[in-house]
Amino acid sequence: MSDIDQVRNDLVIANRVLALENVVDAYGHVSVRHPARPDRFLLSRSRSPFLVDASDILEFTLEGKVVGDDNRAPYLERFIHAAIYEARPEVGAVVHAHAEDILPFSISKTTRLQAVIGSGSNLGHDVQVWDIREKFGDGTNLLVTNMDHGRDLARRLAENTVCLMRGHGFAAAESSLQEVVRMAVYLPRNARVQMAAMRMGDINPLLFNEIEIKRSAHRPASPEAWRAWEYWAHRAGCAELLGKPPR
Amino acid sequence: MSDIDQVRNDLVIANRVLALENVVDAYGHVSVRHPARPDRFLLSRSRSPFLVDASDILEFTLEGKVVGDDNRAPYLERFIHAAIYEARPEVGAVVHAHAEDILPFSISKTTRLQAVIGSGSNLGHDVQVWDIREKFGDGTNLLVTNMDHGRDLARRLAENTVCLMRGHGFAAAESSLQEVVRMAVYLPRNARVQMAAMRMGDINPLLFNEIEIKRSAHRPASPEAWRAWEYWAHRAGCAELLGKPPR
Amino acid sequence: MSDIDQVRNDLVIANRVLALENVVDAYGHVSVRHPARPDRFLLSRSRSPFLVDASDILEFTLEGKVVGDDNRAPYLERFIHAAIYEARPEVGAVVHAHAEDILPFSISKTTRLQAVIGSGSNLGHDVQVWDIREKFGDGTNLLVTNMDHGRDLARRLAENTVCLMRGHGFAAAESSLQEVVRMAVYLPRNARVQMAAMRMGDINPLLFNEIEIKRSAHRPASPEAWRAWEYWAHRAGCAELLGKPPR
Amino acid sequence: MSDIDQVRNDLVIANRVLALENVVDAYGHVSVRHPARPDRFLLSRSRSPFLVDASDILEFTLEGKVVGDDNRAPYLERFIHAAIYEARPEVGAVVHAHAEDILPFSISKTTRLQAVIGSGSNLGHDVQVWDIREKFGDGTNLLVTNMDHGRDLARRLAENTVCLMRGHGFAAAESSLQEVVRMAVYLPRNARVQMAAMRMGDINPLLFNEIEIKRSAHRPASPEAWRAWEYWAHRAGCAELLGKPPR
Numbered sequence: 002m003s004d005i006d007q008v009r010n011d012l013v014i015a016n017r018v019l020a021l022e023n024v025v026d027a028y029g030h031v032s033v034r035h036p037a038r039p040d041r042f043l044l045s046r047s048r049s050p051f052l053v054d055a056s057d058i059l060e061f062t063l064e065g066k067v068v069g070d071d072n073r074a075p076y077l078e079r080f081i082h083a084a085i086y087e088a089r090p091e092v093g094a095v096v097h098a099h100a101e102d103i104l105p106f107s108i109s110k111t112t113r114l115q116a117v118i119g120s121g122s123n124l125g126h127d128v129q130v131w132d133i134r135e136k137f138g139d140g141t142n143l144l145v146t147n148m149d150h151g152r153d154l155a156r157r158l159a160e161n162t163v164c165l166m167r168g169h170g171f172a173a174a175e176s177s178l179q180e181v182v183r184m185a186v187y188l189p190r191n192a193r194v195q196m197a198a199m200r201m202g203d204i205n206p207l208l209f210n211e212i213e214i215k216r217s218a219h220r221p222a223s224p225e226a227w228r229a230w231e232y233w234a235h236r237a238g239c240a241e242l243l244g245k246p247p248r
Numbered sequence: 249m250s251d252i253d254q255v256r257n258d259l260v261i262a263n264r265v266l267a268l269e270n271v272v273d274a275y276g277h278v279s280v281r282h283p284a285r286p287d288r289f290l291l292s293r294s295r296s297p298f299l300v301d302a303s304d305i306l307e308f309t310l311e312g313k314v315v316g317d318d319n320r321a322p323y324l325e326r327f328i329h330a331a332i333y334e335a336r337p338e339v340g341a342v343v344h345a346h347a348e349d350i351l352p353f354s355i356s357k358t359t360r361l362q363a364v365i366g367s368g369s370n371l372g373h374d375v376q377v378w379d380i381r382e383k384f385g386d387g388t389n390l391l392v393t394n395m396d397h398g399r400d401l402a403r404r405l406a407e408n409t410v411c412l413m414r415g416h417g418f419a420a421a422e423s424s425l426q427e428v429v430r431m432a433v434y435l436p437r438n439a440r441v442q443m444a445a446m447r448m449g450d451i452n453p454l455l456f457n458e459i460e461i462k463r464s465a466h467r468p469a470s471p472e473a474w475r476a477w478e479y480w481a482h483r484a485g486c487a488e489l490l491g492k493p494p495r
Numbered sequence: 496m497s498d499i500d501q502v503r504n505d506l507v508i509a510n511r512v513l514a515l516e517n518v519v520d521a522y523g524h525v526s527v528r529h530p531a532r533p534d535r536f537l538l539s540r541s542r543s544p545f546l547v548d549a550s551d552i553l554e555f556t557l558e559g560k561v562v563g564d565d566n567r568a569p570y571l572e573r574f575i576h577a578a579i580y581e582a583r584p585e586v587g588a589v590v591h592a593h594a595e596d597i598l599p600f601s602i603s604k605t606t607r608l609q610a611v612i613g614s615g616s617n618l619g620h621d622v623q624v625w626d627i628r629e630k631f632g633d634g635t636n637l638l639v640t641n642m643d644h645g646r647d648l649a650r651r652l653a654e655n656t657v658c659l660m661r662g663h664g665f666a667a668a669e670s671s672l673q674e675v676v677r678m679a680v681y682l683p684r685n686a687r688v689q690m691a692a693m694r695m696g697d698i699n700p701l702l703f704n705e706i707e708i709k710r711s712a713h714r715p716a717s718p719e720a721w722r723a724w725e726y727w728a729h730r731a732g733c734a735e736l737l738g739k740p741p742r
Numbered sequence: 743m744s745d746i747d748q749v750r751n752d753l754v755i756a757n758r759v760l761a762l763e764n765v766v767d768a769y770g771h772v773s774v775r776h777p778a779r780p781d782r783f784l785l786s787r788s789r790s791p792f793l794v795d796a797s798d799i800l801e802f803t804l805e806g807k808v809v810g811d812d813n814r815a816p817y818l819e820r821f822i823h824a825a826i827y828e829a830r831p832e833v834g835a836v837v838h839a840h841a842e843d844i845l846p847f848s849i850s851k852t853t854r855l856q857a858v859i860g861s862g863s864n865l866g867h868d869v870q871v872w873d874i875r876e877k878f879g880d881g882t883n884l885l886v887t888n889m890d891h892g893r894d895l896a897r898r899l900a901e902n903t904v905c906l907m908r909g910h911g912f913a914a915a916e917s918s919l920q921e922v923v924r925m926a927v928y929l930p931r932n933a934r935v936q937m938a939a940m941r942m943g944d945i946n947p948l949l950f951n952e953i954e955i956k957r958s959a960h961r962p963a964s965p966e967a968w969r970a971w972e973y974w975a976h977r978a979g980c981a982e983l984l985g986k987p988p989r
Contacts, residue, residue, distance in 0.1 A: 026476075026479070027475055027476035027479040027480065028367075028472075028475070028476070047471040047472065047475055048475060048478075049475055049476070049478065049479035049482075051479055051482070051483065052478070052479060052482060074471035077472065099365070099366075099367065101437055101440065101441060102444075104364075104365055104441040104444075104445075105441055105444035105445035105448065106445075106448075108364050108365075108441070108445050108451045108452045108453070109445050109448045109449060109450075109451060109452075110449060110450040110451060110452060111448055111449030111450060112448040112449060117845075117849050117909060118840070118845055118849075118909050118910065119840075119883070119884045119885075119909055119910050120769075120840065122883075132452075134455065134458075139455040139456070139457040139458055140457060140461065141458065141461065142366070142369075142458065142461045142462040142465045143366040143454075143458060143462065144366070167452060168364060168365050168366055168452065168453075168454055168458075169365065169366050190842055193842065194842060194845040194846055194849070196444060196447070196448070197843075197845075197846035197937060198845075198846035198847075198849050198850050199448070200447060200937070200941060201846065201847075201850045201852055201853040201937070201940070202850060202851060202852030202853060203850075203851040203852060204849045204850060204851060205849045205850075205851060205873075205908060205909065206849070206909075207884075207909055208875065208880040209880070210880040210881060211875075211880055211882065211883065211884060211909075214881065214882065214883045215883040215884065218883045224788040224815035225769075225788065225818065228768050228769070228788055228789060228790050229767075229768035229769070229790070231789075231790065231793070232767070232768040232790035232792055232793060233768065235790075235792070235793060236792065273723075273726070274722050274723035274726040274727065275614075275719075275722070275723070294718040294719065294722055295722060295725075296722055296723070296725065296726035296729075298726055298729070298730065299725070299726060299729060321718035324719065346612075346613075346614065348684055348687065348688060349691075351611075351612055351688040351691075351692075352688055352691035352692035352695065353692075353695075355611050355612075355688070355692050355698045355699045355700070356692050356695045356696060356697075356698060356699075357696060357697040357698060357699060358695055358696030358697060359695040359696060379699075381702065381705075386702040386703070386704040386705055387704060387708065388705065388708065389613070389616075389705065389708045389709040389712045390613040390701075390705060390709065391613075414699060415611060415612050415613055415699065415700075415701055415705075416612065416613045443691060443694070443695070446695070447694065520970075520973070521969055521970035521973040521974065522861075522966075522969070522970070541965040541966065541969055542969060542972075543969055543970070543972065543973035543976075545973055545976070545977065546972070546973060546976060568965035571966065593859070593860075593861065595931055595934065595935060596938075598858075598859055598935040598938075598939075599935055599938035599939035599942065600939075600942075602858050602859070602935070602939050602945045602946045602947070603939050603942045603943060603944075603945060603946075604943060604944040604945060604946060605942055605943030605944060606942040606943060626946075628949065628952075633949040633950070633951040633952055634951055634955065635952065635955065636860070636863075636952065636955045636956040636959045637860040637948075637952060637956065638860075661946060662858060662859050662860055662946065662947075662948055662952075663859065663860045690938060690941070690942070693942070694941065
């Protein structure tokens with residue numbers, strides 16, 4: 002199988018896993034940078050991730066334009082992906098979703114989401130909330146529907162791995178599909194644990210160095226990363242799309 | 249397929265989707281205004297939405313009387329639907345259900361449900377609680393079992409899209425089946441997010457203009473609306489009943 | 496099918512429905528009074544309700560002794576059922592379970608479970624907590640393993656429909672299997688709604704008269720009662736065991 | 743079937759049950775001491791418990807080294823198991839997992855997890871939190887990746903049955919696989935009940951004697967223990983691996 006075909010298969014797996022894990026429902030999407038053309042990315046046409054297969058995947062420029070003459074409707078918010086790939090050359094994959102349990106932190110005036118469990122260490126040190134009205138006023142429908150919106154979000158994301166979007170959801174950026182799926186799955190869990198622990202009183206979040214070490218220790222080709230990817234693909238019913246395990 | 253047949257199929261889909269999403273269980277129901285006769289509406293006989301098929305659907309007058317001589321038992325609370333269609337000519341579909349996570353707001357003396365997330369913008373600006381005892385005293389079983397009850401509820405609903413019912417559930421009214429299902433699915437999510445965020449302190453709800461714009465921006469025939477409808481029908485196991493996608 | 500055979504089938508349905516609805520897991524049980532011999536009741540041998548079929552059902556005296564020479568192990572806590580049937584001639588069915596969401600009320604020193612939603616009206620006006628240590632001290636394993644324990648619990652239950660058991664679970668008694676299953680399914684929901692609403696401040700519980708009217712209005716042979724029973728049996732995969740619907 | 747083959751089958755069942763009950767996901771693991779060689783234990787290679795079968799099971803020394811020349815990747819944290827077996831000769835089975843609902847207690851500065859429900863009595867009297875930084879500083883990725891880490895954790899576990907790990911998970915040790923699975927399933931439930939009850943005010947936890955009596959009353963070969971094991975194996979889809987029921 003050619004490299005690009007396996008990337009497409011991995012993107013299908015990513016869609017199905019995010020659906021399985023309730024990170025996305027009818028809405029939300031995941032993309033991957035084109036393996037041969039860093040100025041392009043791959044993203045499904047406007048379809049629920051649960052239903053996406055390889056034939057739904059379109060190719061986009063970093064301005065969010067469909068490459069070629071495919072006229073199937075794209076996602077309205079493809080500019081989230083475009084602007085992050087444009088701003089962050091090291092980013093290889095992006096998720097935007099509305100996972101329910103991060104939403105309280107996106108509208109709280111008092112409390113910031115922070116990494117409190119090992120599997121949440123990928124949140125890093127600084128999870129910001131982007132509020133579309135800060136720059137664009139109250140005359141929007143909250144959606145990121147053009148490059149101006151997307152670039153403003155990418156600026157708030159800055160060098161972090163995840164940024165919440167007020168009353169809306171989150172955007173996450175990692176170097177690979179496996180990593181961004183893993184982050185998207187554990188982000189709501191970290192949020193739930195933080196909320197539950199704070200209701201009991203003061204908490205011990207992860208330490209600065211622990212976050213640094215845990216993130217740098219994660220290798221996408223490790224048996225530990227594969228273990229999760231293989232597990233999710235089986236649970237999501239698409240194990241036949243898996244590539245070869247790392248050695 | 250004739251128009252009325254597709255409407256019946258859409259109503260079956262709506263029943264199954266509300267069951268899938270735990271908006272209804274053995275109880276709760278969804279109706280659609282008759283496409284050719286605005287003084288009629290379609291609603292299942294007394295049956296769990298999970299089990300409803302096209303042969304269960306009855307036709308009702310706006311007084312809640314079965315049209316024809318079908319003597320299968322109707323829902324006791326069909327008057328919720330009748331009274332809302334009577335009062336609101338622009339309403340095309342109605343849901344009544346007891347979705348668990350909106351119930352706390354229906355009995356709270358202190359806290360009002362409000363739109364806090366984009367997918368909850370259809371709640372609008374003013375979610376009232378109808379309490380049957382205000383007009384009918386404590387001598388009821390809480391149920392809306394006649395037109396007097398129904399009309400009192402419709403008055404409290406007024407021009408809004410949703411009204412909570414104290415210790416009981418909610419009634420929602422939208423222009424189409426797709427829209428009222430979408431509202432009914434995201435209503436409990438909005439409620440959960442609001443409760444979780446308020447436990448952490450002050451919150452940022454949606455702004456007035458955001459709600460207005462988001463609601464006016466929603467087009468039932470858009471790819472975004474279809475994406476959800478197609479997704480839910482597949483998950484609910486009745487994709488074969490889907491009509492044609494919009495272009 | 497003979498009457499007793501249908502009662503056995505109904506008891507299998509009840510077991511499977513309680514498993515489906517997570518009222519029971521490996522533990523918990525449901526019984527029915529013998530239709531022809533009010534001094535006997537039917538209850539499975541010691542088996543998870545999820546796995547119970549008609550061949551597992553044993554007959555017991557009101558002292559909790561197996562009738563006949565079947566030597567398969569009975570449930571340790573069969574005395575809950577025996578003592579309630581003994582004390583309450585009008586009771587036709589009993590559930591004992593450890594449904595998670597009622598347990599916080601069983602150990603709270605400050606807050607009583609009460610009926611706050613229509614489907615919880617069967618809780619009645621007074622939900623007591625039975626604490627085994629009040630009479631038997633701290634030298635028990637919390638279980639109701641003899642008639643002394645069972646009779647003490649039945650005294651605390653008194654004329655109510657449900658009694659919590661401290662750190663353990665609940666016992667519920669109704670006139671029929673359908674009613675006791677319905678109560679057991681909605682009891683945890685009522686508990687969750689009460690907890691969530693109280694976290695927001697003061698609440699409006701059901702009124703005294705509403706509880707009275709709602710309970711007296713419920714007829715086991717109504718289309719509404721059948722709607723739930725039929726729904727649950729289908730969801731639990733045992734619709735083929737259903738008797739005939741009421742007319 | 744030979745004894746060791748049934749032990750391997752039981753270990754497969756334990757893996758699948760912990761996956762079914764969401765105690766583990768892609769991560770977390772369960773082991774059993776070798777039935778004939780107390781200086782060895784059995785544990786899967788690095789694989790999600792959901793996917794483990796008998797061919798994945800490796801044999802380890804009490805220093806966490808694979809016996810033989812199998813070069814498939816082992817779990818990084820096998821030293822948790824090794825160190826507990828080394829320190830506690832009476833321990834027959836160990837679980838390490840990240841069950842979400844115990845995590846709040848692992849990072850709370852104010853509140854200790856304690857046994858509050860009968861099925862949580864196996865937690866015992868003293869649930870400690872092990873914080874890797876106490877001995878090893880903030881220069882770790884939280885994981886137990888060598889015998890020094892493992893022995894420090896085992897010291898904190900001491901003679902108890904479970905020890906929380908700050909921001910990470912828990913380690914549980916019991917005399918048999920059935921017991922450690924049961925503990926791991928009910929541990930998160932006990933945690934949820936405690937959190938929910940404490941939000942309402944003061945609580946009644948289990949009494950000292952009740953914990954003692956309940957734990958000593960539990961017999962692994964009892965019908966009650968088998969009832970759960972049989973139930974879980976059926977639900978997890980691996981009932982064909984069950985051994986013979988006790989008599």
